[in-house]
Amino acid sequence: MDGDTVVFDSGERLRVPSVDCPEVGRLGAEEAREWTQRFLDRLGRNVRSAVKTEGPRDRYGRLLMDVTWEGESLSNSLLSAGLAWVYRSHDPDLLAIQARAVEQRQGVHVILDHAVADGPFVLTATSFHRPSCGLIRKRTAELPWSARAIRPFTEGKAPCRRCLSWPPWGPLGGPDLSGSLLKKI
Numbered sequence: 001m002d003g004d005t006v007v008f009d010s011g012e013r014l015r016v017p018s019v020d021c022p023e024v025g026r027l028g029a030e031e032a033r034e035w036t037q038r039f040l041d042r043l044g045r046n047v048r049s050a051v052k053t054e055g056p057r058d059r060y061g062r063l064l065m066d067v068t069w070e071g072e073s074l075s076n077s078l079l080s081a082g083l084a085w086v087y088r089s090h091d092p093d094l095l096a097i098q099a100r101a102v103e104q105r106q107g108v109h110v111i112l113d114h115a116v117a118d119g120p121f122v123l124t125a126t127s128f129h130r131p132s133c134g135l136i137r138k139r140t141a142e143l144p145w146s147a148r149a150i151r152p153f154t155e156g157k158a159p160c161r162r163c164l165s166w167p168p169w170g171p172l173g174g175p176d177l178s179g180s181l182l183k184k185i
């Protein structure tokens with residue numbers, strides 16, 4: 001369906017835990033979807049045995065499960081490619097992969113060199129928000145307009161799904177990044 005949600009022919013839905021991909025219609029969303037499709041295609045028929053049907057589910061009833069191929073998980077590979085960011089997790093391994101992808105401006109992180117991605121942002125334990133967001137409970141810091149969005153990502157804070165659509169543009173909005181996005185993938 002998109003990079004982090006898979007719908008099987010049976011109707012079973014799987015959500016890759018601890019990462020979030022660009023929403024449909026946003027820059028990088030189509031690339032993330034294709035990435036996950038290719039990852040699952042490599043598993044081929046084995047995907048059926050790789051996916052359990054019992055396990056924890058999110059509030060939408062989606063099975064929370066990662067998929068692994070030859071020692072690499074789907075979540076790790078999406079993070080490495082810069083097609084997802086860490087979501088509600090402080091797993092140091094995931095944060096290290098994300099820090100490297102941000103440093104190298106992989107995938108959608110190419111936008112971090114563009115001023116349009118600037119704040120102000122309010123940081124909480126797991127996310128960053130627009131200052132007016134109603135989901136802010138306990139703020140840990142506030143970044144001024146001049147601050148780039150690099151710091152929240154290197155600290156493992158995901159863009160809020162309510163007050164921020166991330167990346168800030170659709171595939172046709174903002175500067176033309178399609179060339180660099182595709183090149184890096």
Ligand SMILES: [Zn+2]
Nearest residue numbers: 129133160163
């Ligand atoms: Zn928010």
